[in-house]
Amino acid sequence: MPQLRKDPITSRWVIISTERGKRPLDFPTAPTPRAVGFCPFCPGNEDKTPPEIMAYRKNGNSSDRRGWSLRVVPNKFPALQIEGDLERAGEGIYDKMHGLGAHEVIIESPNHNDVLSAMPEERVEEVLWAYRDRILDLRKDDRFQYILIFKNHGEQAGASLEHPHSQLIATPIVPKRAREEVDGAKAYFDYKDRCIFCDMIRQELQQELRIIAQNDEFVAMAPFASRFPFETWILPRRHEPFFEDAQKHDMVSCSRILKEVLGRMSQVLVNPPYNYLIHSLPLQETEVNHYHWHIEIMPTLVKVAGFEWGTGFYINPVLPEDAARYLREARL
């Protein structure tokens, strides 16, 4: 059973997950060559993953068989486990609980070489619907407080398999960074009676310096205090705390702008490795005026090293205004 442990000084929780049973020499000091040939996410290998949780299929053919366009399965090496209770406990000055949660893989396409930025818009939309469907299902389980959807693209960004996929992790606590964002936005709301994200969007649209793309429902921009070069946030123009409450036309617009931004990055940075993630209000929060869901995209261009770990303070070598201009001017 994985464990959740809390750092007593900073109250940061850590997942200790020894499922893969790593011993000291299991850590490669040089990049590992990719396994060539076999891929557990390709059609025909459905029995090489745990049984599917859901899939989109055209002809209603049976599960764990070929014929899907998108498939969701449990992670074979889950960081957290779905069965059991939290069993919160102390150990002297320390606190821990069982590593309870969900860890799923969203296989975005049957085609091994597909990439989101080049897939048809309606296929990207399907990926967003899958995120939404899984969140709506998991949020019924009141053991969970947060659900993070994220994607690691490229080996440098932590993807261990090449086949296009995203991941979902549901946790029994609100993670530190989500907590900080929500609390920061709350403090602003308490002071100004306005959503800080709405204010940011207004100022960005007026200044135009950091806007990368926009459509009727969404804005993509380089954040003023970008941690990483070419970091990009996508936000709905209309105040909305939960991603999973997005409606059909939002999903269409969101998939369009996501595909566009990834396409611009691919053009300017030549298919860079990247991470993206969706930040949404924690599941059990009832105050909804201060928080605004969004997608954060971070190309993996620089190494995060000692200074960043030691201070939580990032050094970004590219001016966000320059990054936005490069991305805005990319020819698609």
Place this chain on the structure above:
Amino acid sequence: MPQLRKDPITSRWVIISTERGKRPLDFPTAPTPRAVGFCPFCPGNEDKTPPEIMAYRKNGNSSDRRGWSLRVVPNKFPALQIEGDLERAGEGIYDKMHGLGAHEVIIESPNHNDVLSAMPEERVEEVLWAYRDRILDLRKDDRFQYILIFKNHGEQAGASLEHPHSQLIATPIVPKRAREEVDGAKAYFDYKDRCIFCDMIRQELQQELRIIAQNDEFVAMAPFASRFPFETWILPRRHEPFFEDAQKHDMVSCSRILKEVLGRMSQVLVNPPYNYLIHSLPLQETEVNHYHWHIEIMPTLVKVAGFEWGTGFYINPVLPEDAARYLREARL
């Protein structure tokens, strides 16, 4: 001039430092081959670095010449600049200030191939004295609120030059992570009237499960909620808020245990890339009972990816008790 910008949501400061003038295609997507042959930190190339700030020399020979055993120079591409004023300013809802600070390089040895874990103890001690000397000098400048000493060893850990060196960055604000540690320790002290680090050391020495090494003045342990596999903290047994107040016998013991821990890591993990950093009380704090300086060492064994960026929540695949046992049992 580099800029400091504050994320309005989480109050996290970021350094936007465009000194190196990166354009999109300057970011390597594959690891760059190391420059072979020329090294600006090797003796004889003293004129290839900015003029030295200080050096340890046996015979008092003149500066920026051969004959040193340790040399401190300004970083040629500083993230922050030493001249000027902060000029705090707003930009609509955003806050920024000039990127004022110091960024120095401590060249630990004239020998290109030296590594700390294999250097004689008195040479490691010299490195610690250099840290202390630089901090004592820079803390006279009241524009600075924090000084971070850190080391990136190995390319995977962010070292861009192979020659053994550490870095120092002095900042005009207290970085987020330092603030969180100090505030967390303060909250504990307010509740218990005891230093949380002292309590942790007491419990660890009694449980013995996570102890890696110890001597009369210091303890090395795997923290209960380690973020990274084989993460190790070195703490003085006696309560002491500031690293730079360490006395001669502390420095001797500290260099001994630092060398020992790095040697054990090198043995068990086969010369892993790593980062270490020294956490000390922010320079201008006057309450000293709750905070306890320490060294944090993090081997670079796993990639930090989307989940960690999205949540501030780490997945560690090695039980800290196992990591401690492996390191403790290494034959030196």
